[in-house]
Amino acid sequence: MALKFISAEEAASLVKHNDNVGFSGFTHAGCPKVVPVAIAKLAEEEHAKGNSFKIGVFTGASTGDSIDGSLTRAKAIKFRTPYQTNKDMRVALNNGEFDFFDLHLSQLAQEIRYGFLGKINVAVVEACDVTESGEIVPTTGVGITPTICRLADIVIVELNKSVPTKLRGIHDMYELQDPPKRREIPIYEVQNRVGLEYVKVDPAKIYVVETNKDGEGGGFAPVDDVTARIGNNVAEFFVSELKAGRIPAHFLPIQSGVGNIANAVLASMGSNPAIPRFEVYTEVIQDAVIDMMQQGNISFASGCSLTVSNEVLHKFYEDLSFFKNKLVLRPSEISNNPGLARRLGIIALNTAIEVDIFGNVNSTHVNGTKMMNGIGGSGDFTRNSYLSIFLTPSTAKNGTISCIVPKVTHEDHNEHSVKIIVSEYGVADLRGKGPRNRAEEIIEKCAHPDYRPLLHDYLNRGVKGHIPQDLYACFAFHKALEETGSMINADFSKL
């Protein structure tokens, strides 16, 4: 059966008002780039005619600007899940323009299948290859691709000619059966492959749009002194855990979040001779991982996306034969699977917006109200890890914000699951400590020295109970920031 080649505009016209549309990819990697822009344009045209046009947007994680930016600016979104990092979308969802459900990334594919979020009408997926038999080979990010391709009535394939077809073989496409017929995922080592090199769908529902777009990835800021110190603290902590026998001698797979701190930690691990060569089982494979694979510090990487700068991406394509048996890209329900995180014994490294003295972490909402990005996979990994670690600088904005606070304003990870906190000042080990001792540990090891007296004052206000928090003084730091421009002016008696 011959494939149906159409234009981006023709593809957009297949999407109707009120449809739920699933997009491939995870971060900007693997996202379609021209069809969503065409859908946004169609929405604007419909709005100009006085017609309603809004869609539900389902993706693996965040996207490139072509999806979240274009569709937000066109006011074409009625619902969004599970995660975003786009500046226009952030403003819109904080203004309440549409419903956003901030979901654990591992759960989206199954919640779609369970019927909890409505029918997926159209899938739009980027591919480096598509065959007449219906084999779709994704590009550099997977996300929820297998599920949306299977469930959608229409599958629009953006065939991106800038991505080499020889990428085929880097993916491991495996979709879970649903309960009560679900089996184990037969991954026992990071490098195990359990699925196909492609997604297979009925070719009758495929429409192909040819493109030739480069990736939408930017670079990272260089590692500064604070992030370097956080990285070194993590590496030294690992060395001491190895010596104590609490981490096995051959190490365990690392999950590391996105951004500069994660890159700094990986760099510190790579340059520490006491840390053996290790594996990565994570959601996002960043620049540092690719570099460290080439240098021999990382032996294998499993992820959901290759979220790298264009420079590194082109290097990766050039050296594909080197990477092909050292790297695998999986759907998010596999890369982030709680059962696998626990089975493989991953060490989870994630960053925090703020941490409180009792060991709770805010990963999502600035001041408890303004959504930053979302919880992403941090919940999938933290709760089910061998050891959960959160990373934060002790302060932000030139010291006016303490990232260690009396109480987090929004709670994404709680005292039950958070084991280690690391700042540039040190490592707080919360294992086996009750709330008061956790607080002492966090204040002394992680808080900025300028904020330690204030935090001790709060802890020692004489509140009775297992957790001596004062409900009426707990946000004094945030109030001082709002009223005086710095948390250092916190006055607990004023509330």
Next chain:
Amino acid sequence: MALKFISAEEAASLVKHNDNVGFSGFTHAGCPKVVPVAIAKLAEEEHAKGNSFKIGVFTGASTGDSIDGSLTRAKAIKFRTPYQTNKDMRVALNNGEFDFFDLHLSQLAQEIRYGFLGKINVAVVEACDVTESGEIVPTTGVGITPTICRLADIVIVELNKSVPTKLRGIHDMYELQDPPKRREIPIYEVQNRVGLEYVKVDPAKIYVVETNKDGEGGGFAPVDDVTARIGNNVAEFFVSELKAGRIPAHFLPIQSGVGNIANAVLASMGSNPAIPRFEVYTEVIQDAVIDMMQQGNISFASGCSLTVSNEVLHKFYEDLSFFKNKLVLRPSEISNNPGLARRLGIIALNTAIEVDIFGNVNSTHVNGTKMMNGIGGSGDFTRNSYLSIFLTPSTAKNGTISCIVPKVTHEDHNEHSVKIIVSEYGVADLRGKGPRNRAEEIIEKCAHPDYRPLLHDYLNRGVKGHIPQDLYACFAFHKALEETGSMINADFSKL
């Protein structure tokens, strides 16, 4: 090799100051009853002589009074994890007398093995049988028994003659390997058995203390009108989900928490003809489950303990041949395993102390400070369930407390994981709703009508952002309760 029979006092003398002691059981079920009392007596004697004597106490969950009550009253505890329900222990830990780590129950066995919590020196386990070859057959609760028996230098077996030896065969004892060598747990259906009928240890380290103690289980309060209405709301919700195809026609395994509300839900499910016969995959098997198995409403039950009244326990022993192929008791790392909860697709039903309008749940701390019991298995199940449900009456203490509040004072389960909330007024379905719509849904469906205007006032204070919470008014309900005796007098402008 002949077993070494000793007295409880001789057994206690094997325990030294600063030892970590692991006890069998889960709730009062399966806990040793005479050796811990003898350890408490020894501690008091040592204290009277001016000597230090404190131990770390590790169990499956809560215990009978013989462990947590006796040891607390003797001031013999230096550390306790993962859960408790004892009134004396509650007072002591809220007074900060010892460190308590409130841990997800599924995680304790592995955290002990990983070395995160120190060495287990002595295991004290209740058994209905023990052989010269070192086979120990537990009684009605398992908990962390396999792990503590293997790791401890000394294993003290309380051989309880009041428990029939023919209980052998009801247990499925399976201990996980640790990463990086961990394999899947080969349980695909609730009734699968994967381990041994006993725990096997080197007989050289076994000491046996013979006892003849009945269980320490009390009964439940009869189902009142409010709990009955909650139960009916859950059952009707299940019927509508079945009709919509969002729960498979043959239903899914139920996990249900401990207490009267859980019993009421099970009773409502059993009496609703539109709900098919179902299975239970849970931590605690309560009275209602046993009754419903005899009535044919529940086909199989897998749990960590048989936490029933003595009356039901004796009925169970009399009819053991009926139950033997319909009920299995497993270690807590299997009964509560996140990977299994997700694979089996369990429906998680747990109770809340308070719920907030954005979908966060407090399961542990009254007023955010006073520990009630602990998170128990609610985190293991909620996060990894097919569908997570929290149950709460709309009010407590004659309406002076609203169980639906602007902000929970302690957060054990968050918006990312909580899908359904049920009170006697109705069912709030949070799936696919952003924070504002979740709040409307919870207020309208679950809050007591007297509190709805106040909650709407809070929601509509004009706070900007994705989550419109007011950090300086969010605890006005709790302040009003403290100052006026009722949350109904909350005044948001006063804070």
